[in-house]
Amino acid sequence: EYFLDLPSYDEGELSILRSELYKITVFLREQNRLLRQDRLRLAEALSDISHQFKTPLTSMSVMAELLSDDRLDSDARREFSSRLRAQISRLTWLTDTLLKLSRLDAGAVKFNxxxxxxxxxxxxxxxxxxxxxxxxxxxxxxxxxxxxxxxxxxxxxxxxxxxxxxxxxxxxxxxxxxxxxxxxxxxxxxxxxxxxxxxxxxxxxxxxxxxxxxxxxxxxxxxxxxxxxxxxxxxxxxxxxxxxxxxxxxxxxxxxxxxxxxxxxxxxxxxxxxxxxxxxxxxxxxxxxxxxxxxxxxxxxxxxxxxxxxxxxxxxxxxxxxxxxxSTVPKSRQHNPFEVSSTGSDDGPDFHDIVTG
The missing domain is CATH 3.30.565.10 (Histidine kinase-like ATPase, C-terminal domain)
Known part of the structure; x- marks a missing residue:
């Protein structure tokens, strides 16, 4: 936390300096709060993402092990291969969608x-x-x-x-x-x-x-x-x-x-x-x-x-x-009530590749 305890001045340069230092302190305090919130959101997002990837990866691991069995008949092999491709497709669109959301959050999307x-x-x-x-x-x-x-x-x-x-x-x-x-x-x-x-x-x-x-x-x-x-x-x-x-x-x-x-x-x-x-x-x-x-x-x-x-x-x-x-702008950059005053087009997603689940 950032705190400031300076003596008060009614007027003059010291009063102006105190006011500017106070605004900077409040601004840093607010940025620190936003940073802590971002860390919490990141931890939650990583937990959610790992959960989303865990299930298909586990399924793919099991099917890959079954496919390595030489005793597996051709019909079962085709079935497991089809399921494996489906899980790969699921991971692909999940990755693409998460990347799009990350770009939106980071303000990296330029809307046409x-x-x-x-x-x-x-x-x-x-x-x-x-x-x-x-x-x-x-x-x-x-x-x-x-x-x-x-x-x-x-x-x-x-x-x-x-x-x-x-x-x-x-x-x-x-x-x-x-x-x-x-x-x-x-x-x-x-x-x-x-x-x-x-x-x-x-x-x-x-x-x-x-x-x-x-x-x-x-x-x-x-x-x-x-x-x-x-x-x-x-x-x-x-x-x-x-x-x-x-x-x-x-x-x-x-x-x-x-x-x-x-x-x-x-x-x-x-x-x-x-x-x-x-x-x-x-x-x-x-x-x-x-x-x-x-x-x-x-x-x-x-x-x-x-x-x-x-x-x-x-x-x-x-x-x-x-x-x-x-263009997208992160929420923390959209408006700063404590701001101290001082003297290419994105074509969007490939629409036929994925439809978000």
Missing amino acids: TRQVPLRDLLDKACSPLAIPMELKNQSLTVQAEGAAFCDLNWTAEALTNIVKNCVEHTPPGGQIQITALQNPLFAEIQVSDSGPGIPKEDLPFIFQRFYKGKHASKDSAGIGLAMAKAVIEAQGGTLKAVSRGYSILSQGGTNGTSGTTGASGAFDDFPKNPRRNPRENSTVNFGEGPTGNTSQNGIGNAQCNPLDGALFIIHLPVSPAQSGSG
């Missing part, structure tokens, strides 16, 4: 922000999920108007992780709806599903890294929504989750601050009669359903009222002034 049509953004976000939705016989309804000021690649990956969460927690034959509209203040994207919703006890923690709710699959790493949160907030946006009367707000520009509130009428955020223009509807095509009708694995023109499951509400900036500098 521009006016992006919401239709194009949702097309790019939903395309990687076409096969998983088809396998579960799920339907998707998308409606998009206007544009947002954001990085297409990074924001699309964030939205993919949100929609993927809905796909995983919606039963076979269920529905997913996406409504994207622009107003003078912001662009709003609402993603809802017909699943069971987010349990009340999980809702305050779903944006925390490595958090896995009670309905999470055993293969989930618990970092998909954390990635989405980091990307959206880094561009000046916000991310909110609502589920059956309860909401959790992940506020842009805060250090993970969140709160749970009763949200009767929370679904009122959805436009009851959104202004629709058929030419502005998303052109993503997951099936053979005719344009203009809600159809299995197809895009519908139907009015998008909320489904009675989970609801994610994303707000994105619509102008450069709202999006900030266009």
Whole structure:
């Protein structure tokens, strides 16, 4: 700790010197506190990462030992080889995702922000999920108007992780709806599903890294929504989750601050009669359903009222002034209330390589 005990001076150079020394002392004390917090977060992150790697590495070690057995028949060898490749793929995307999160934390990402049509953004976000939705016989309804000021690649990956969460927690034959509209203040994207919703006890923690709710699959790493949160907030946006009367707000520009509130009428955020223009509807095509009708694995023109499951509400900036500098900045560098006064573009993730779990 840093403390300063100097005699007081009413005026003159000694008074000015005392004031400056006091500000420096307070600044060093605050930096020391932030450093201790960073150390604790690093220790927790290393513990979580080691846990995420331990399971697949143990599985790979067992399968490698089995494959070394000459008595193993060809069918079993092919099966173990396939499982080994799956575990290697899992470790690869886990490593890539953790590196992306580290870059976001370190402020090393330069966003290529521009006016992006919401239709194009949702097309790019939903395309990687076409096969998983088809396998579960799920339907998707998308409606998009206007544009947002954001990085297409990074924001699309964030939205993919949100929609993927809905796909995983919606039963076979269920529905997913996406409504994207622009107003003078912001662009709003609402993603809802017909699943069971987010349990009340999980809702305050779903944006925390490595958090896995009670309905999470055993293969989930618990970092998909954390990635989405980091990307959206880094561009000046916000991310909110609502589920059956309860909401959790992940506020842009805060250090993970969140709160749970009763949200009767929370679904009122959805436009009851959104202004629709058929030419502005998303052109993503997951099936053979005719344009203009809600159809299995197809895009519908139907009015998008909320489904009675989970609801994610994303707000994105619509102008450069709202999006900030266009690069990520660590929280400790964003604002320093004790500061003493004195006299290239990132293309984003390779979108077809991984989808965060």
